Amino acid sequence: xxxxxxxxxxxxxxxxxxxxxxxxxxxxxxxxxxxxxxxxxxxxxxxxxxxxxxxxxxxxxxxxxxxxxxxxxxxxxxxxxxxxxxxxxxxxxxxxxxxxxxxxxxxxxxxxxxxxxxxxxxxxxxxxxxxxxxxxxxxxxxxxx
Numbered sequence: 001x002x003x004x005x006x007x008x009x010x011x012x013x014x015x016x017x018x019x020x021x022x023x024x025x026x027x028x029x030x031x032x033x034x035x036x037x038x039x040x041x042x043x044x045x046x047x048x049x050x051x052x053x054x055x056x057x058x059x060x061x062x063x064x065x066x067x068x069x070x071x072x073x074x075x076x077x078x079x080x081x082x083x084x085x086x087x088x089x090x091x092x093x094x095x096x097x098x099x100x101x102x103x104x105x106x107x108x109x110x111x112x113x114x115x116x117x118x119x120x121x122x123x124x125x126x127x128x129x130x131x132x133x134x135x136x137x138x139x140x141x142x143x144x145x
Contacts, residue, residue, distance in 0.1 A: 001046060001047055001048060002047070002048050002051055002111070003047075003111060003114070004035075004046065004047035004048070005047035005048040005049070005051045005052035005055065006055065006093060006097075006112060006115055007047075007115050007118065008030055008034060008035070008047055008052050009052055009055040009056050009059070009093040009096075010086065010089045010090045010093050010115055010119075011030075011034075012026045012027065012030050012052075012056050012089075013056060013060075013089035013092050013093055014085055014086055014089040016056075016060075017085055017088070017089065018085065023056055023057055023060045026056065027052075027053055027056055027057070030052065031049060031052075031053075035047050035049060035052075054096075054100070054101070055093050055096050055097060056093075056096075058096035058099070058100045059092040059093050059095065059096040062095070062096060062099060062100070063092060065095075065099070066091070066092050066095030066096060066099065067080050067092070069099075069136050069139055069140065070088075070091045070092075070095060070132065070136060072135070072139065073131075073132045073133075073135035073136050073139075074132060084125070086119050086120075087116070087125060087128075087129065090112055090115055090116060090129060091129075091132065091133075091136070093112070094108055094109075094112040094133055094136070095136060095140070098133075098136060098137055098140040098141060099140050104144060105137035105138075105140070105141045106137075108133070109130060109133045109134060109137060112129060112133055113126050113129050113130050113133070116128075116129040
């Protein structure tokens with residue numbers, strides 16, 4: 001399931017930044033332990049593992065390009081290095097999908113807004129994510145609009 005892979009990609013990118021881990025190590029950890037993991041009160045979803053690997057790898061490989069695209073979508077006083085690290089990971093994963101996959105941009109936006117809602121269910125972050133991703137999508141794939 002691609003939705004689960006997107007959610008896991010955001011978690012993995014956050015973990016890489018917070019723990020200063022390599023993409024290879026985090027991808028392997030998620031592949032071995034997170035996909036389908038069972039806990040006492042819930043079970044992690046099965047995800048599209050190849051898609052997860054591509055998102056994380058491309059987010060890392062294209063990080064400078066994606067971060068610049070994100071910066072252009074943000075207000076000048078809030079460069080990417082000043083925003084919440086979870087949102088930074090989300091923008092990198094979404095940016096990777098917008099620039100390397102054939103998924104329609106509107107689908108990418110809706111899917112990552114849902115991820116933002118999962119991390120920030122009571123906050124204003126999902127609306128912020130929607131606005132930033134709309135700007136990023138129009139830059140990355142103008143022909144889709």
